[in-house]
Amino acid sequence: MSKTVLVVDDSPSIREAVGYTLQTEGYQVIKAESGKDALENIDGKQVDLVITDLHMPAMNGIELTKEIRKLNDFSRVPILLLTTESQVSKKLEAKLAGATGWIIKPFVAEKLISVVKRVLR
Amino acid sequence: MDIMEDFKQKFIEEADELISNLEASLLILEKKPHEKEHIEKVFRIMHTLKGNGGMFGFNKISEFTHNLESIYDFVRSGEMEINKELLDITLLSVDHLKMLLKNGDNLGSDLQKTHSNFTSKIENIINRKLMGGNDYSIEKQIGYGDNSAGLFSGNAANRKTFYIKFQPNEYIFNNGTNPLFLIDEINTLGTSAAVAHLENIPAAETFDCTKCYTWWEIFVATHEKISTLDDVFIFVEDDSKIKISEIAPSDLFLNHDFKKYIENLQKSGNQFNIEFLKKLPGIGDKIKPVAEETPEQPEMTAQLPVVGKVKAEAVISSIRVSSGKVDLLMNLVSEMVTLQARLNLYTESHHDPELLSIAESVQKLSRQLRDNAFSISLIPIGSILTRFQRLVRDLSGDLGKKINFIIKGEETELDKTIIENLSDPLMHILRNSLDHGIETPEVRLKNGKTEEGNIYLKAFYSGSNVHIEVKDDGAGFDPEKILQKARLKGLVSEQAILDKSQIFDLVFTPGFSTADAVSDISGRGVGMDVVNRKISEIRGEVVLDSEKGKGTTVTIILPLTLSIIDGMQVNIGRAAYIIPLYAVHKIYSVSHLVIQNAFDNIIALEGEQLPFFSLREQFGVDGDPPEREEIVVVKYENRKVGLVIDKVLGEYQTVLKPLGKHYKSQEFISGGTILGDGTVALVLDTNKIISKFSNNTQIMEESR
Missing domain, CATH: 3.30.70.1110 (Histidine kinase CheA-like, P2 response regulator-binding domain)
Incomplete structure (x- = not known):
C-alpha cells in the first residue's frame, strides 16, 4: 500500500511542487495550506509522514509539530520541516517540539525523494 | 517538464503578489517604522522569496533576498533601526525584484551590472552591521572533490x-x-x-x-x-x-x-x-591533534505533549481561480438570466399555476446565482491602491512637496474588468493633484495652510454604484480662469452662461489644460479628457468639484458590474428599448396632444419645468404615436431629462452585450440585449442622452 504524506505550506507553488514530486513517486499526498488546515485534514486519516514549511503565518511549522504530536495517532509520525535557515535556536525549538528533521531549501526533487524514502523506510 | 513550468508560473504569480504586499508594508513602515506586524511581514516575504525562488530556478532572487532577509531579521529583533536609507533601498529593491522575476536568471549585461551594483549596496548595509562577511550557508553537494566548485x-x-x-x-x-x-x-x-x-x-x-x-x-x-x-x-x-x-x-x-x-x-x-x-x-x-571526547551533553527532556485532540476551525478563507473560469461562469450566468426571463414571459401567457410556481422558484434561484457569481468577480479596490502610495511617495519627493496620502475604503469591491481599467485614470488624477493641486510647502504656509498637503483617496458604495473620490486641499480650480481659457480656445461661445459644474466639465474637454506651464508629470492637456474617456469606457462618470484656494475633489462614479443591469423595458412603435433602472427617476403618463403642443420641448410636470425629447422622433420611428404617451424622467446628478416613449412594459434584468465596433459611432445606445422571446432590444445610454440634451444651455436656463 502506498504511504501517505501530508504536505503543509502556505505557498501554493511549493505545496504543489512538493506534492507533485511525491505523487510521481507513488505516494498519496494530502495538501494543506496552513497548520489549521492540516490538523483538520488529517483527522481520522492514516498519515505516514508530515512535511511542513517552517515559516507560515498564523501557525508556523514548529507550532504545527507540537499540535500534531498531541494527537494520539500521530505521536510517532516523522515530521520534516522545510526551511531555508540553519539557526541553532530554531533547530532546537523544532526538536523539542518533536520534529524529526528538516530539509533545507532550495532542494531538488531527487533530494526530497531520497530524504522521504529514507525516513519512510 | 511541462508540469514544472506550471509550478514556476504559479510561483511567479505568487511572488508578484508577495512583492506588492511587500511594497504596501514598506510604505506603511515609512510612516510608522515601529509597526511590528509589518516588519514581520517584510521579513517573511523576503524569507519566502528567498526559499521559494531557489526552488523554481530564480537563484538571483534567492541570493538577492538573502541579505535583505538578514537585515529585516535584525530589525525584527531590534538590533537594527528602520531608517530612510534602508526603506529607500528596500523600496528600490521592490522594483528590482519585479525585474528579476520578469527576467529570471538570465540578465543581459546591463541588467546584470545593475543587479551587481544593487546587491553590493545591500551587502554594504549588512556588512556594516556584521563587520564581517556573510555566512551564506546554502550549498548543494553530493560527492566530494569534483563537486567542490560551489559557492565556496x-x-x-x-x-x-x-x-x-x-x-x-x-x-x-x-x-x-x-x-x-x-x-x-x-x-x-x-x-x-x-x-x-x-x-x-x-x-x-x-x-x-x-x-x-x-x-x-x-x-x-x-x-x-x-x-x-x-x-x-x-x-x-x-x-x-x-x-x-x-x-x-x-x-x-x-x-x-x-x-x-x-x-x-x-x-x-x-x-x-x-x-x-x-x-x-x-x-x-x-594536522591538529584530535581533541578529547566531548563530554556527554546533559539530557534534554522534551515536554511530553498532552494527549487530546485540538479541534481545528474552518480555515480555507479563499481559493484561487483563473480569471478565465470566472469569465466563463459570468457568461453562463448571463445566459441563464436571459433564459429565465424567457421562462417568465412564457409563464405569463400560459395560465398554469404549477408552471408559475416553478418559474418563480427558478427566478429566485437565478437571481441568487447571479448575485453570487457577481460577487465572485468582484475584487477589492485596495489591490490597485498600493501602487498609488508608491507613486505619491516618489512624486512628492521629486516635486519637493510634502504630502500626506490617506486611503480609505480599500475593501470596496468592484468588477475586476473595471478595476483593471481604473488604474490609469486614477494615476492621472493623482498626478494632477500632486503637480497642480497641492502647493509647495512655502506657498502653503503663506496661505495659512499646513506645510503638509493632504490627498484623500476614498472608495465607497452609493446605491448600485461605487464612488472613488480623490480629494486634495490644494490650490483648487478657478472657474473664471477655466471659462476664460475655454473661450480662448473656442470651446464655449462668448455668450454662453455656464454654471459652476458645467464649467468644471470643460476640464474634461479634449485639448483643455489649465496648467500655466507644462511639467514633466502632468499638464500636457491630455490628462483629464483621457481620464473621462477611459472612465466612460467602463460606464463610469467623472465629476470635478473645486473651490479656489480650498482644494479639488474628483469623483469617479462606477457601476458595480458591467455585464448585467436592471433595466426598464419600454416600447417605441414595435421596437423595444431598455432604460437602465438606476437612471429612472419618475414616469408620467401624458396625452400626446400636450407633448405636441409643448413649446420648445419643455413640459411642466408637477410644477417643474422639464426638458424632454421624443425618442420616436429621435430614432425616426414610422407610424403614429399612441394617444397617451409616457414620459420617463431620467436623472443624472442634478440634471433631469424626460424621454417620451410609447409604453413602459416593466422591469427587466438585462444582460448587456456590446454592439460591436461598427456601431461605435452611435450616441445614445450603450449596448444590446436579448429579450425573453428572443428579440433584440437596445439599451439606452441615459448618461449620454442627459449630457447631450441638458448641455444645451438654453434648455437648462429655461428649465429653472
Whole structure:
C-alpha cells in the first residue's frame, strides 16, 4: 500500500511542487495550506509522514509539530520541516517540539525523494 | 517538464503578489517604522522569496533576498533601526525584484551590472552591521572533490577539515530519525565523505531490522564553525555518541593523498587513524591533534505533549481561480438570466399555476446565482491602491512637496474588468493633484495652510454604484480662469452662461489644460479628457468639484458590474428599448396632444419645468404615436431629462452585450440585449442622452 504524506505550506507553488514530486513517486499526498488546515485534514486519516514549511503565518511549522504530536495517532509520525535557515535556536525549538528533521531549501526533487524514502523506510 | 513550468508560473504569480504586499508594508513602515506586524511581514516575504525562488530556478532572487532577509531579521529583533536609507533601498529593491522575476536568471549585461551594483549596496548595509562577511550557508553537494566548485570555491583557504564520529543509538529509527539524513545535511555544508562501519551488524538470525547497527566516520571540509556541525546532530545528540573535532585548519580534500586515504577507508571499513594521516606527505604538518571526547551533553527532556485532540476551525478563507473560469461562469450566468426571463414571459401567457410556481422558484434561484457569481468577480479596490502610495511617495519627493496620502475604503469591491481599467485614470488624477493641486510647502504656509498637503483617496458604495473620490486641499480650480481659457480656445461661445459644474466639465474637454506651464508629470492637456474617456469606457462618470484656494475633489462614479443591469423595458412603435433602472427617476403618463403642443420641448410636470425629447422622433420611428404617451424622467446628478416613449412594459434584468465596433459611432445606445422571446432590444445610454440634451444651455436656463 502506498504511504501517505501530508504536505503543509502556505505557498501554493511549493505545496504543489512538493506534492507533485511525491505523487510521481507513488505516494498519496494530502495538501494543506496552513497548520489549521492540516490538523483538520488529517483527522481520522492514516498519515505516514508530515512535511511542513517552517515559516507560515498564523501557525508556523514548529507550532504545527507540537499540535500534531498531541494527537494520539500521530505521536510517532516523522515530521520534516522545510526551511531555508540553519539557526541553532530554531533547530532546537523544532526538536523539542518533536520534529524529526528538516530539509533545507532550495532542494531538488531527487533530494526530497531520497530524504522521504529514507525516513519512510 | 511541462508540469514544472506550471509550478514556476504559479510561483511567479505568487511572488508578484508577495512583492506588492511587500511594497504596501514598506510604505506603511515609512510612516510608522515601529509597526511590528509589518516588519514581520517584510521579513517573511523576503524569507519566502528567498526559499521559494531557489526552488523554481530564480537563484538571483534567492541570493538577492538573502541579505535583505538578514537585515529585516535584525530589525525584527531590534538590533537594527528602520531608517530612510534602508526603506529607500528596500523600496528600490521592490522594483528590482519585479525585474528579476520578469527576467529570471538570465540578465543581459546591463541588467546584470545593475543587479551587481544593487546587491553590493545591500551587502554594504549588512556588512556594516556584521563587520564581517556573510555566512551564506546554502550549498548543494553530493560527492566530494569534483563537486567542490560551489559557492565556496573561492574561499577554500578559509576551510577547515573536521572529523566526525557518529555512533547513533540503536533505537534511533524509533523516533523517526534517519542517520543518513544527517550525513546528507553535513554534505550540504561543504565537501564531505562518510565511512560507514558495519562491523556491528549481527548475523541474520539475531538481526533486528528496527535497530541501527551502523556507525559512521565523516570527514568534512567547510568554512562553517564547529557549532554548525554540532547543530546538525541536534536532534540525535541526546542518545547518540557524537564526536566532532577539527583535524586540519585547511581543506584536506584538496589533497590527493587524503582523498585516496578516505576512499581506502570507505572500501575497507577500517577506522580512521590520525597517526597514519600525519605521515602522509604534504598533510602531516597540517594536522591538529584530535581533541578529547566531548563530554556527554546533559539530557534534554522534551515536554511530553498532552494527549487530546485540538479541534481545528474552518480555515480555507479563499481559493484561487483563473480569471478565465470566472469569465466563463459570468457568461453562463448571463445566459441563464436571459433564459429565465424567457421562462417568465412564457409563464405569463400560459395560465398554469404549477408552471408559475416553478418559474418563480427558478427566478429566485437565478437571481441568487447571479448575485453570487457577481460577487465572485468582484475584487477589492485596495489591490490597485498600493501602487498609488508608491507613486505619491516618489512624486512628492521629486516635486519637493510634502504630502500626506490617506486611503480609505480599500475593501470596496468592484468588477475586476473595471478595476483593471481604473488604474490609469486614477494615476492621472493623482498626478494632477500632486503637480497642480497641492502647493509647495512655502506657498502653503503663506496661505495659512499646513506645510503638509493632504490627498484623500476614498472608495465607497452609493446605491448600485461605487464612488472613488480623490480629494486634495490644494490650490483648487478657478472657474473664471477655466471659462476664460475655454473661450480662448473656442470651446464655449462668448455668450454662453455656464454654471459652476458645467464649467468644471470643460476640464474634461479634449485639448483643455489649465496648467500655466507644462511639467514633466502632468499638464500636457491630455490628462483629464483621457481620464473621462477611459472612465466612460467602463460606464463610469467623472465629476470635478473645486473651490479656489480650498482644494479639488474628483469623483469617479462606477457601476458595480458591467455585464448585467436592471433595466426598464419600454416600447417605441414595435421596437423595444431598455432604460437602465438606476437612471429612472419618475414616469408620467401624458396625452400626446400636450407633448405636441409643448413649446420648445419643455413640459411642466408637477410644477417643474422639464426638458424632454421624443425618442420616436429621435430614432425616426414610422407610424403614429399612441394617444397617451409616457414620459420617463431620467436623472443624472442634478440634471433631469424626460424621454417620451410609447409604453413602459416593466422591469427587466438585462444582460448587456456590446454592439460591436461598427456601431461605435452611435450616441445614445450603450449596448444590446436579448429579450425573453428572443428579440433584440437596445439599451439606452441615459448618461449620454442627459449630457447631450441638458448641455444645451438654453434648455437648462429655461428649465429653472
